[in-house]
Amino acid sequence: MIRILLADDEAMIRAGVRAILAADDGIEVVAEAGDGRTAVELTLAHRPDVALLDIRMPSMDGLAAAVEIRRSAPDTAVIILTTFSEDSYIAQALGGGASGFLLKSGDPRELIAGVHAVAEGAAYLSPRVASRVIAELSSGPAARMGARVEARERVEALTAREREVLALVGAGLANAEIARRLHLVEGTVKAYVSAILTRLDVRNRVQAAIIAYEAGLVGPTPA
Structure with missing residues (x-):
């Protein structure tokens, strides 16, 4: 059962989201909040799988x-659910540790x-958001060159197995899928992912996936 904390300041929105989630027997809303501070407090009290x-x-x-949730729990x-899709919000959310x-x-x-997806350890962006991220990564070869060089240097510090795991993280696979692909125990994959995040100095799998893309581990290899 995936345990959810739902936080939105509009009660009708919470009711609508709760109804959607209730359609899945594997999901349970264990707490609700109408403001961010209460959301943090309830996360610490209930320790949900997803906020x-x-x-x-x-x-x-x-x-x-x-x-705060990523720091203290x-x-x-964390999933950000919003009506706003401006690039600045996307960047702040991913930079803050949202999956x-x-x-x-x-x-x-x-x-x-x-x-x-996020409960299983993967990352998930709505198609419209993903297209913006991909467009940013793909735009202006000259402008992206510095990021690509930096990404390659950071990836070189990983072991061969860690690079292999990172490539699959970049491809959007969850821990269980990576374990099956590499014939590993899921707990071992989780340990690899944790080590990769630490060594790359990133907060979450989305940021790690971007580095994998920039370094050429995923998709077309940059020129």
């Missing part, structure tokens, strides 16, 4: 709450898929 946060909330917005994954970014205007099936 689903709106961005604009009183007392503490969802972006700040995401940072690192086993709880998912979903739009309220998206297909309800995206919400279910996103919850399952």
Whole structure:
């Protein structure tokens, strides 16, 4: 059972999201909050698997709450669910440690898929958000060259096995899928991923996946 904390300052929105989540027998909403600070407090009290946060909330917005939750309850994954898709919000959310970014205007099936993905240790971006990230990564070869060189240097510090795991993280695979692909125990994969995040000095799998892309481990190898 995937245990969820749901935080949104609009009760009707919470009710709608709760109804969508209730359609999946493997998901349970264990706590709800109407502001960011309460969301952090309830996360510490209930230790949910996933915290689903709106961005604009009183007392503490969802972006700040995401940072605090990832700091104080690192086993709880964070998904930002919002009506806002500006690039600055995406960057702040991913930089703050969120593993998912979903739009309220998206297909309800995206919400279910996103919850399952991050609960399994993967990352999930709504298709519209993912297209923006990919466009940014793919734009301007000259502008991206510095990032690619830096990414390659950081990846070179990893062991061969860690690079192999990182490539699969970059491809969007969850820990269980990586374990099956590499014929490893899932706990071993989790340890590898934790070590990779530490050695790359990144907060979450999304940031690690971007480095994997920039370093040429995923998709077309940069020129």
